[in-house]
Amino acid sequence: MLAHLSISNFAVVKQLSVHLEKGLTAITGETGAGKSIAIDALSLCLGERADANAVRKGAAKAEIIAHFSLSNNLLAKAFLNEHELTSDEDENSCFIRRIISKEGRSKAFINGIPASLQQLKGLGQYLLAIHGQNTHLQLLKEEYQRDLIDAYANHNELIEAVKITYDAWREKQKTLQNLQAQAQQREDRLQLLTYQVHELDDFAIEEGEFEEIETEHKRLSNGQSLLEQAQTSVYNLYESDEGNALSVIQNSVERLGELETHDASLTPIIAMLNDAAIQVEEASRELRSYCDHLEIDPLRLQQVEARYAKAMELAKKHMVMPESLYEHHQALTAEFNALGEQETLLGTLEGDVAKSRDEYLVATGKLSASRAQAAVSLANDIELQIRQMNMPHAKVMIDVNYDELKKPVSTGLDSVEFKVSTNPGQDADKLEKVVSGGELSRIGLAIQVIASDNHATPTMIFDEVDTGISGPTASIVGGLLRRLGKRSQVMCVTHLPQVAAQAHNQLFVTKLTDGESTETQMLPLTKQDRVDELARLLAGDKITKSALANAKELLKSAASN
Template sequence: MLTHLSIKQFAVVTEAELAFGPGLTVISGETGAGKSLLVDALGLISGLRADSGVVRHGADRAELVADFTLADTPTALAWLRENELDEDDGCQIRRVIRADGGSKAWINGRPVTLSQLTDLATRLVEIHGQHEHQALMSKPSQLALLDAYGRTDTPRAAVASAARHWSALLQERDALSARGDVSERTAWLEHQFTELDREALDAGTIAKLQADHRRLAHASDLITACEGTFARLGGDEGPSLTRLLQQARHDLQRVSEHEPRLLEVNAMLDNAAIQIDEALVLLDRVRSDLELDPDAFEGLERRLGRLHELARKHRVTPEQLAAHRDGLAEELEVLRTAGVRVQQLDGEIETAKTAWQEAAAVLTEARQAAAKSLSDSTTALIADLGMGGGRFDVALEPVDANRPDPNGAERVEFLVAANPGQPARALRKVASGGELSRISLAIEVAALGLDAVQTMVFDEVDSGIGGAVADIVGQKLRALGASRQVLCVTHLPQVAAKGHAHYRVSKAASEGITRSAVQRLDAKAREEELARMLGGVELTKEARAAAKRLLADVD
């Protein structure tokens, strides 16, 4: 819901601040005062392209700011989160148009493109009037409104799911078919796989092979080191280290009664002797395992050389050869079964197509019923709104049923015949702005505001009507305001009296410059404004009395 609109240096408006609440807010004023500028401002907030002509003469830029609460607009809140533009449960849109024609836009203080601005605004505001940016003019919006009216969520979800499944199968078949003759690729892969599969490529085997190779490559040095160490520790080259430790312990034990700390030293030497004995045993075992074997070393050289050659050939490391081999095996399996899979897919695609067509038929039936009901209800309402003999139709236009369309087997076009005997034409081609606004109002009232947008703006919805019809228009707008926030620019007192809130736009000349001002009316000022709308420049007793009656008649 729109809560606040700020306008600065826009056309003839120097500065204006408007606060909005729920229900119906009406905007009135003298002809030429700038009532529709508020609608124009919301249009620019919604992403319409602007030129320098909207900047007030003498100013360097115009600035527009709109604040919304999103508690009742989950689609807008979801869009903001998806685009990482969310800020709690509120939203502020700011648009600046420079006098040189450039413009910038921000959402919650972050710069955005006009495309992003438009995407968000379609979820926040619908503008009905003489402008091409009306939401109800677009076929996707018309389809969404019909589906909301017919409550087709379940069949529509079934159609979308069936379309996704059908589309995925088609893509899989296209990918397989795009490969063409795969015999050469298969033969090449089989050769590559066989070459790799001859070798033991698991990580453990390669690691042991490399370790064995290193040991044999340094066997001579290892043997020399082991024998020399054994000789020095075991006493072959002088006194045994174990015997020396025993002699040292014996000497310490004789005097340790005089110095208790020597007992601790003795224990350390005892542990050292044990460690040396264990080291000698392991050293002897290692030496026994070592031998100079040129034939074995040559064999290891050949195996490692073969692995490195394969790694270079396949552009991987030796450790990655096993994974590469497994990848070749997987691709081979896919290619070998590709022909069989294509034949399977043909059958699965036909089944998926049938499933989509059946789901689409259910959705079409629901839409046909909703279209008739919406057509009848709207036709009755446009007659009440001063277009007697007019007709509203919802046309369902079939689309190609041989393609997986998630939106179903038809598109929607709203058609209108404004006068008796005239052929129905597309709503977007209706010429009269007033008729267009009233038809839009009738559609929204008939649909009970079922679309997700919470704020609806009607510009000059009462153009060309008066009397009893004007009163009915006001009643319908107020009724719509029970479920949606409605803003209406009007010049009829019968409509203005139905508002929950009332703004007046006035203009005045100062120093040769015309400026417009916007004022929220209290009860007394509102009565005066309705009297002016009823009686013209001079406010007579009769006009004031009529204004009081209009306000008294509002529920």
């Protein structure tokens, strides 16, 4: 529950510190006094975005501190533990602090630890629920009506199953649509690749083959010249009787050998010449062997020239270097196979999409059945509540219509419609066609009370939800809020004395001004103060003895309940 609220320099509040009690607390005051300022401040503590206009004029910053007691609030404690935000001093307490600078910058802290707005919102759902003046207008929206049924039914696992199957269907459907959209482009590309790959398959060049062809082509094209030059070299090096290189070297070795005894420095030169003679002789043998094996084959040359020319032609046609023709062939083949696999995938995906939709329909069908069952029970509960609020002939129906032909969405295939009949003999129809503003407020309040029975929030705040209600109905609504206050901490901003009288505690909001500045204060009322305030609400500014007597009677009647 909310134990204490401290506000500094927020809107028209200069300094406000108020302790909150258990049960139902009524917040009353003059029109324009700022009864909703505390609610606005608490909204910031729950993660609402801040505005520089919230800072009191002339102040550097606004600060709001909310102290919550977490006794028996296991969900809030679990959230704090999970996010490492637990208080080191007292695990049963939680302090939320929000600071807004005049420039509009905002900081948030949970138990003194910096926190994000998302963390404030996550924790806030376990601490406090605010029902504003226009909350009941949400009842006119179909999605809100559907959410009410889901919250009442508490079938979260069915909702999650629908979301999971929807996400799976949507992902497959998206992939299928992309493939279908690219079908013509893919078909055109496949036709081109079919021709190109077939052409390259027929040529079937091997890796590194072009370099080999090029080398062989040069050798065969110049075979006669190679043979003639090789034979001439053998003749000059080894075979010429008129003087070959080998005989010249050998002759030099003999002559220098005769002189070696006269000069030892000739020894290494002679050794080099001997080595040269060996090398010349070896080279001559290799050249002779080369000549013996050198082929001059016109037919082979014709074959090599044809393949070389075809390789050059294909390289030019595919706009690649001839050395890269093999890699290009492999890349086109891989692309061709991938496109073929996509065609196969297209057929498979069509089946997968149909299967995913069937799974989605099964999940939505189960959810719809649960919603329909919950709708009957919720309608009965709402009808019972509003009949106690001066709508004795009211009948409530909630239609849940399942349509598997609707476009799939993550929330299912149901359309939900709340229908009400308020008078005997009147057909039930949509809320906006039947109920008045006051009746809609009562229905909204009944739903909020029912919701609190199923999912109790430790603290609930109602901001003038009794708008459009008066007389005996106001007393009934007040009694309903009082009973709700016995289970949870409830605060209600109200202008109705019948509702305020039912409160266990009462706070009075007043606005003070010195002509230059305005300040709002919130004061707890004593028993006598409450009598005076209720009399003011009953009679206006001029309090009469009759109004005071009526105020005392209202308090006495409420206390007896």
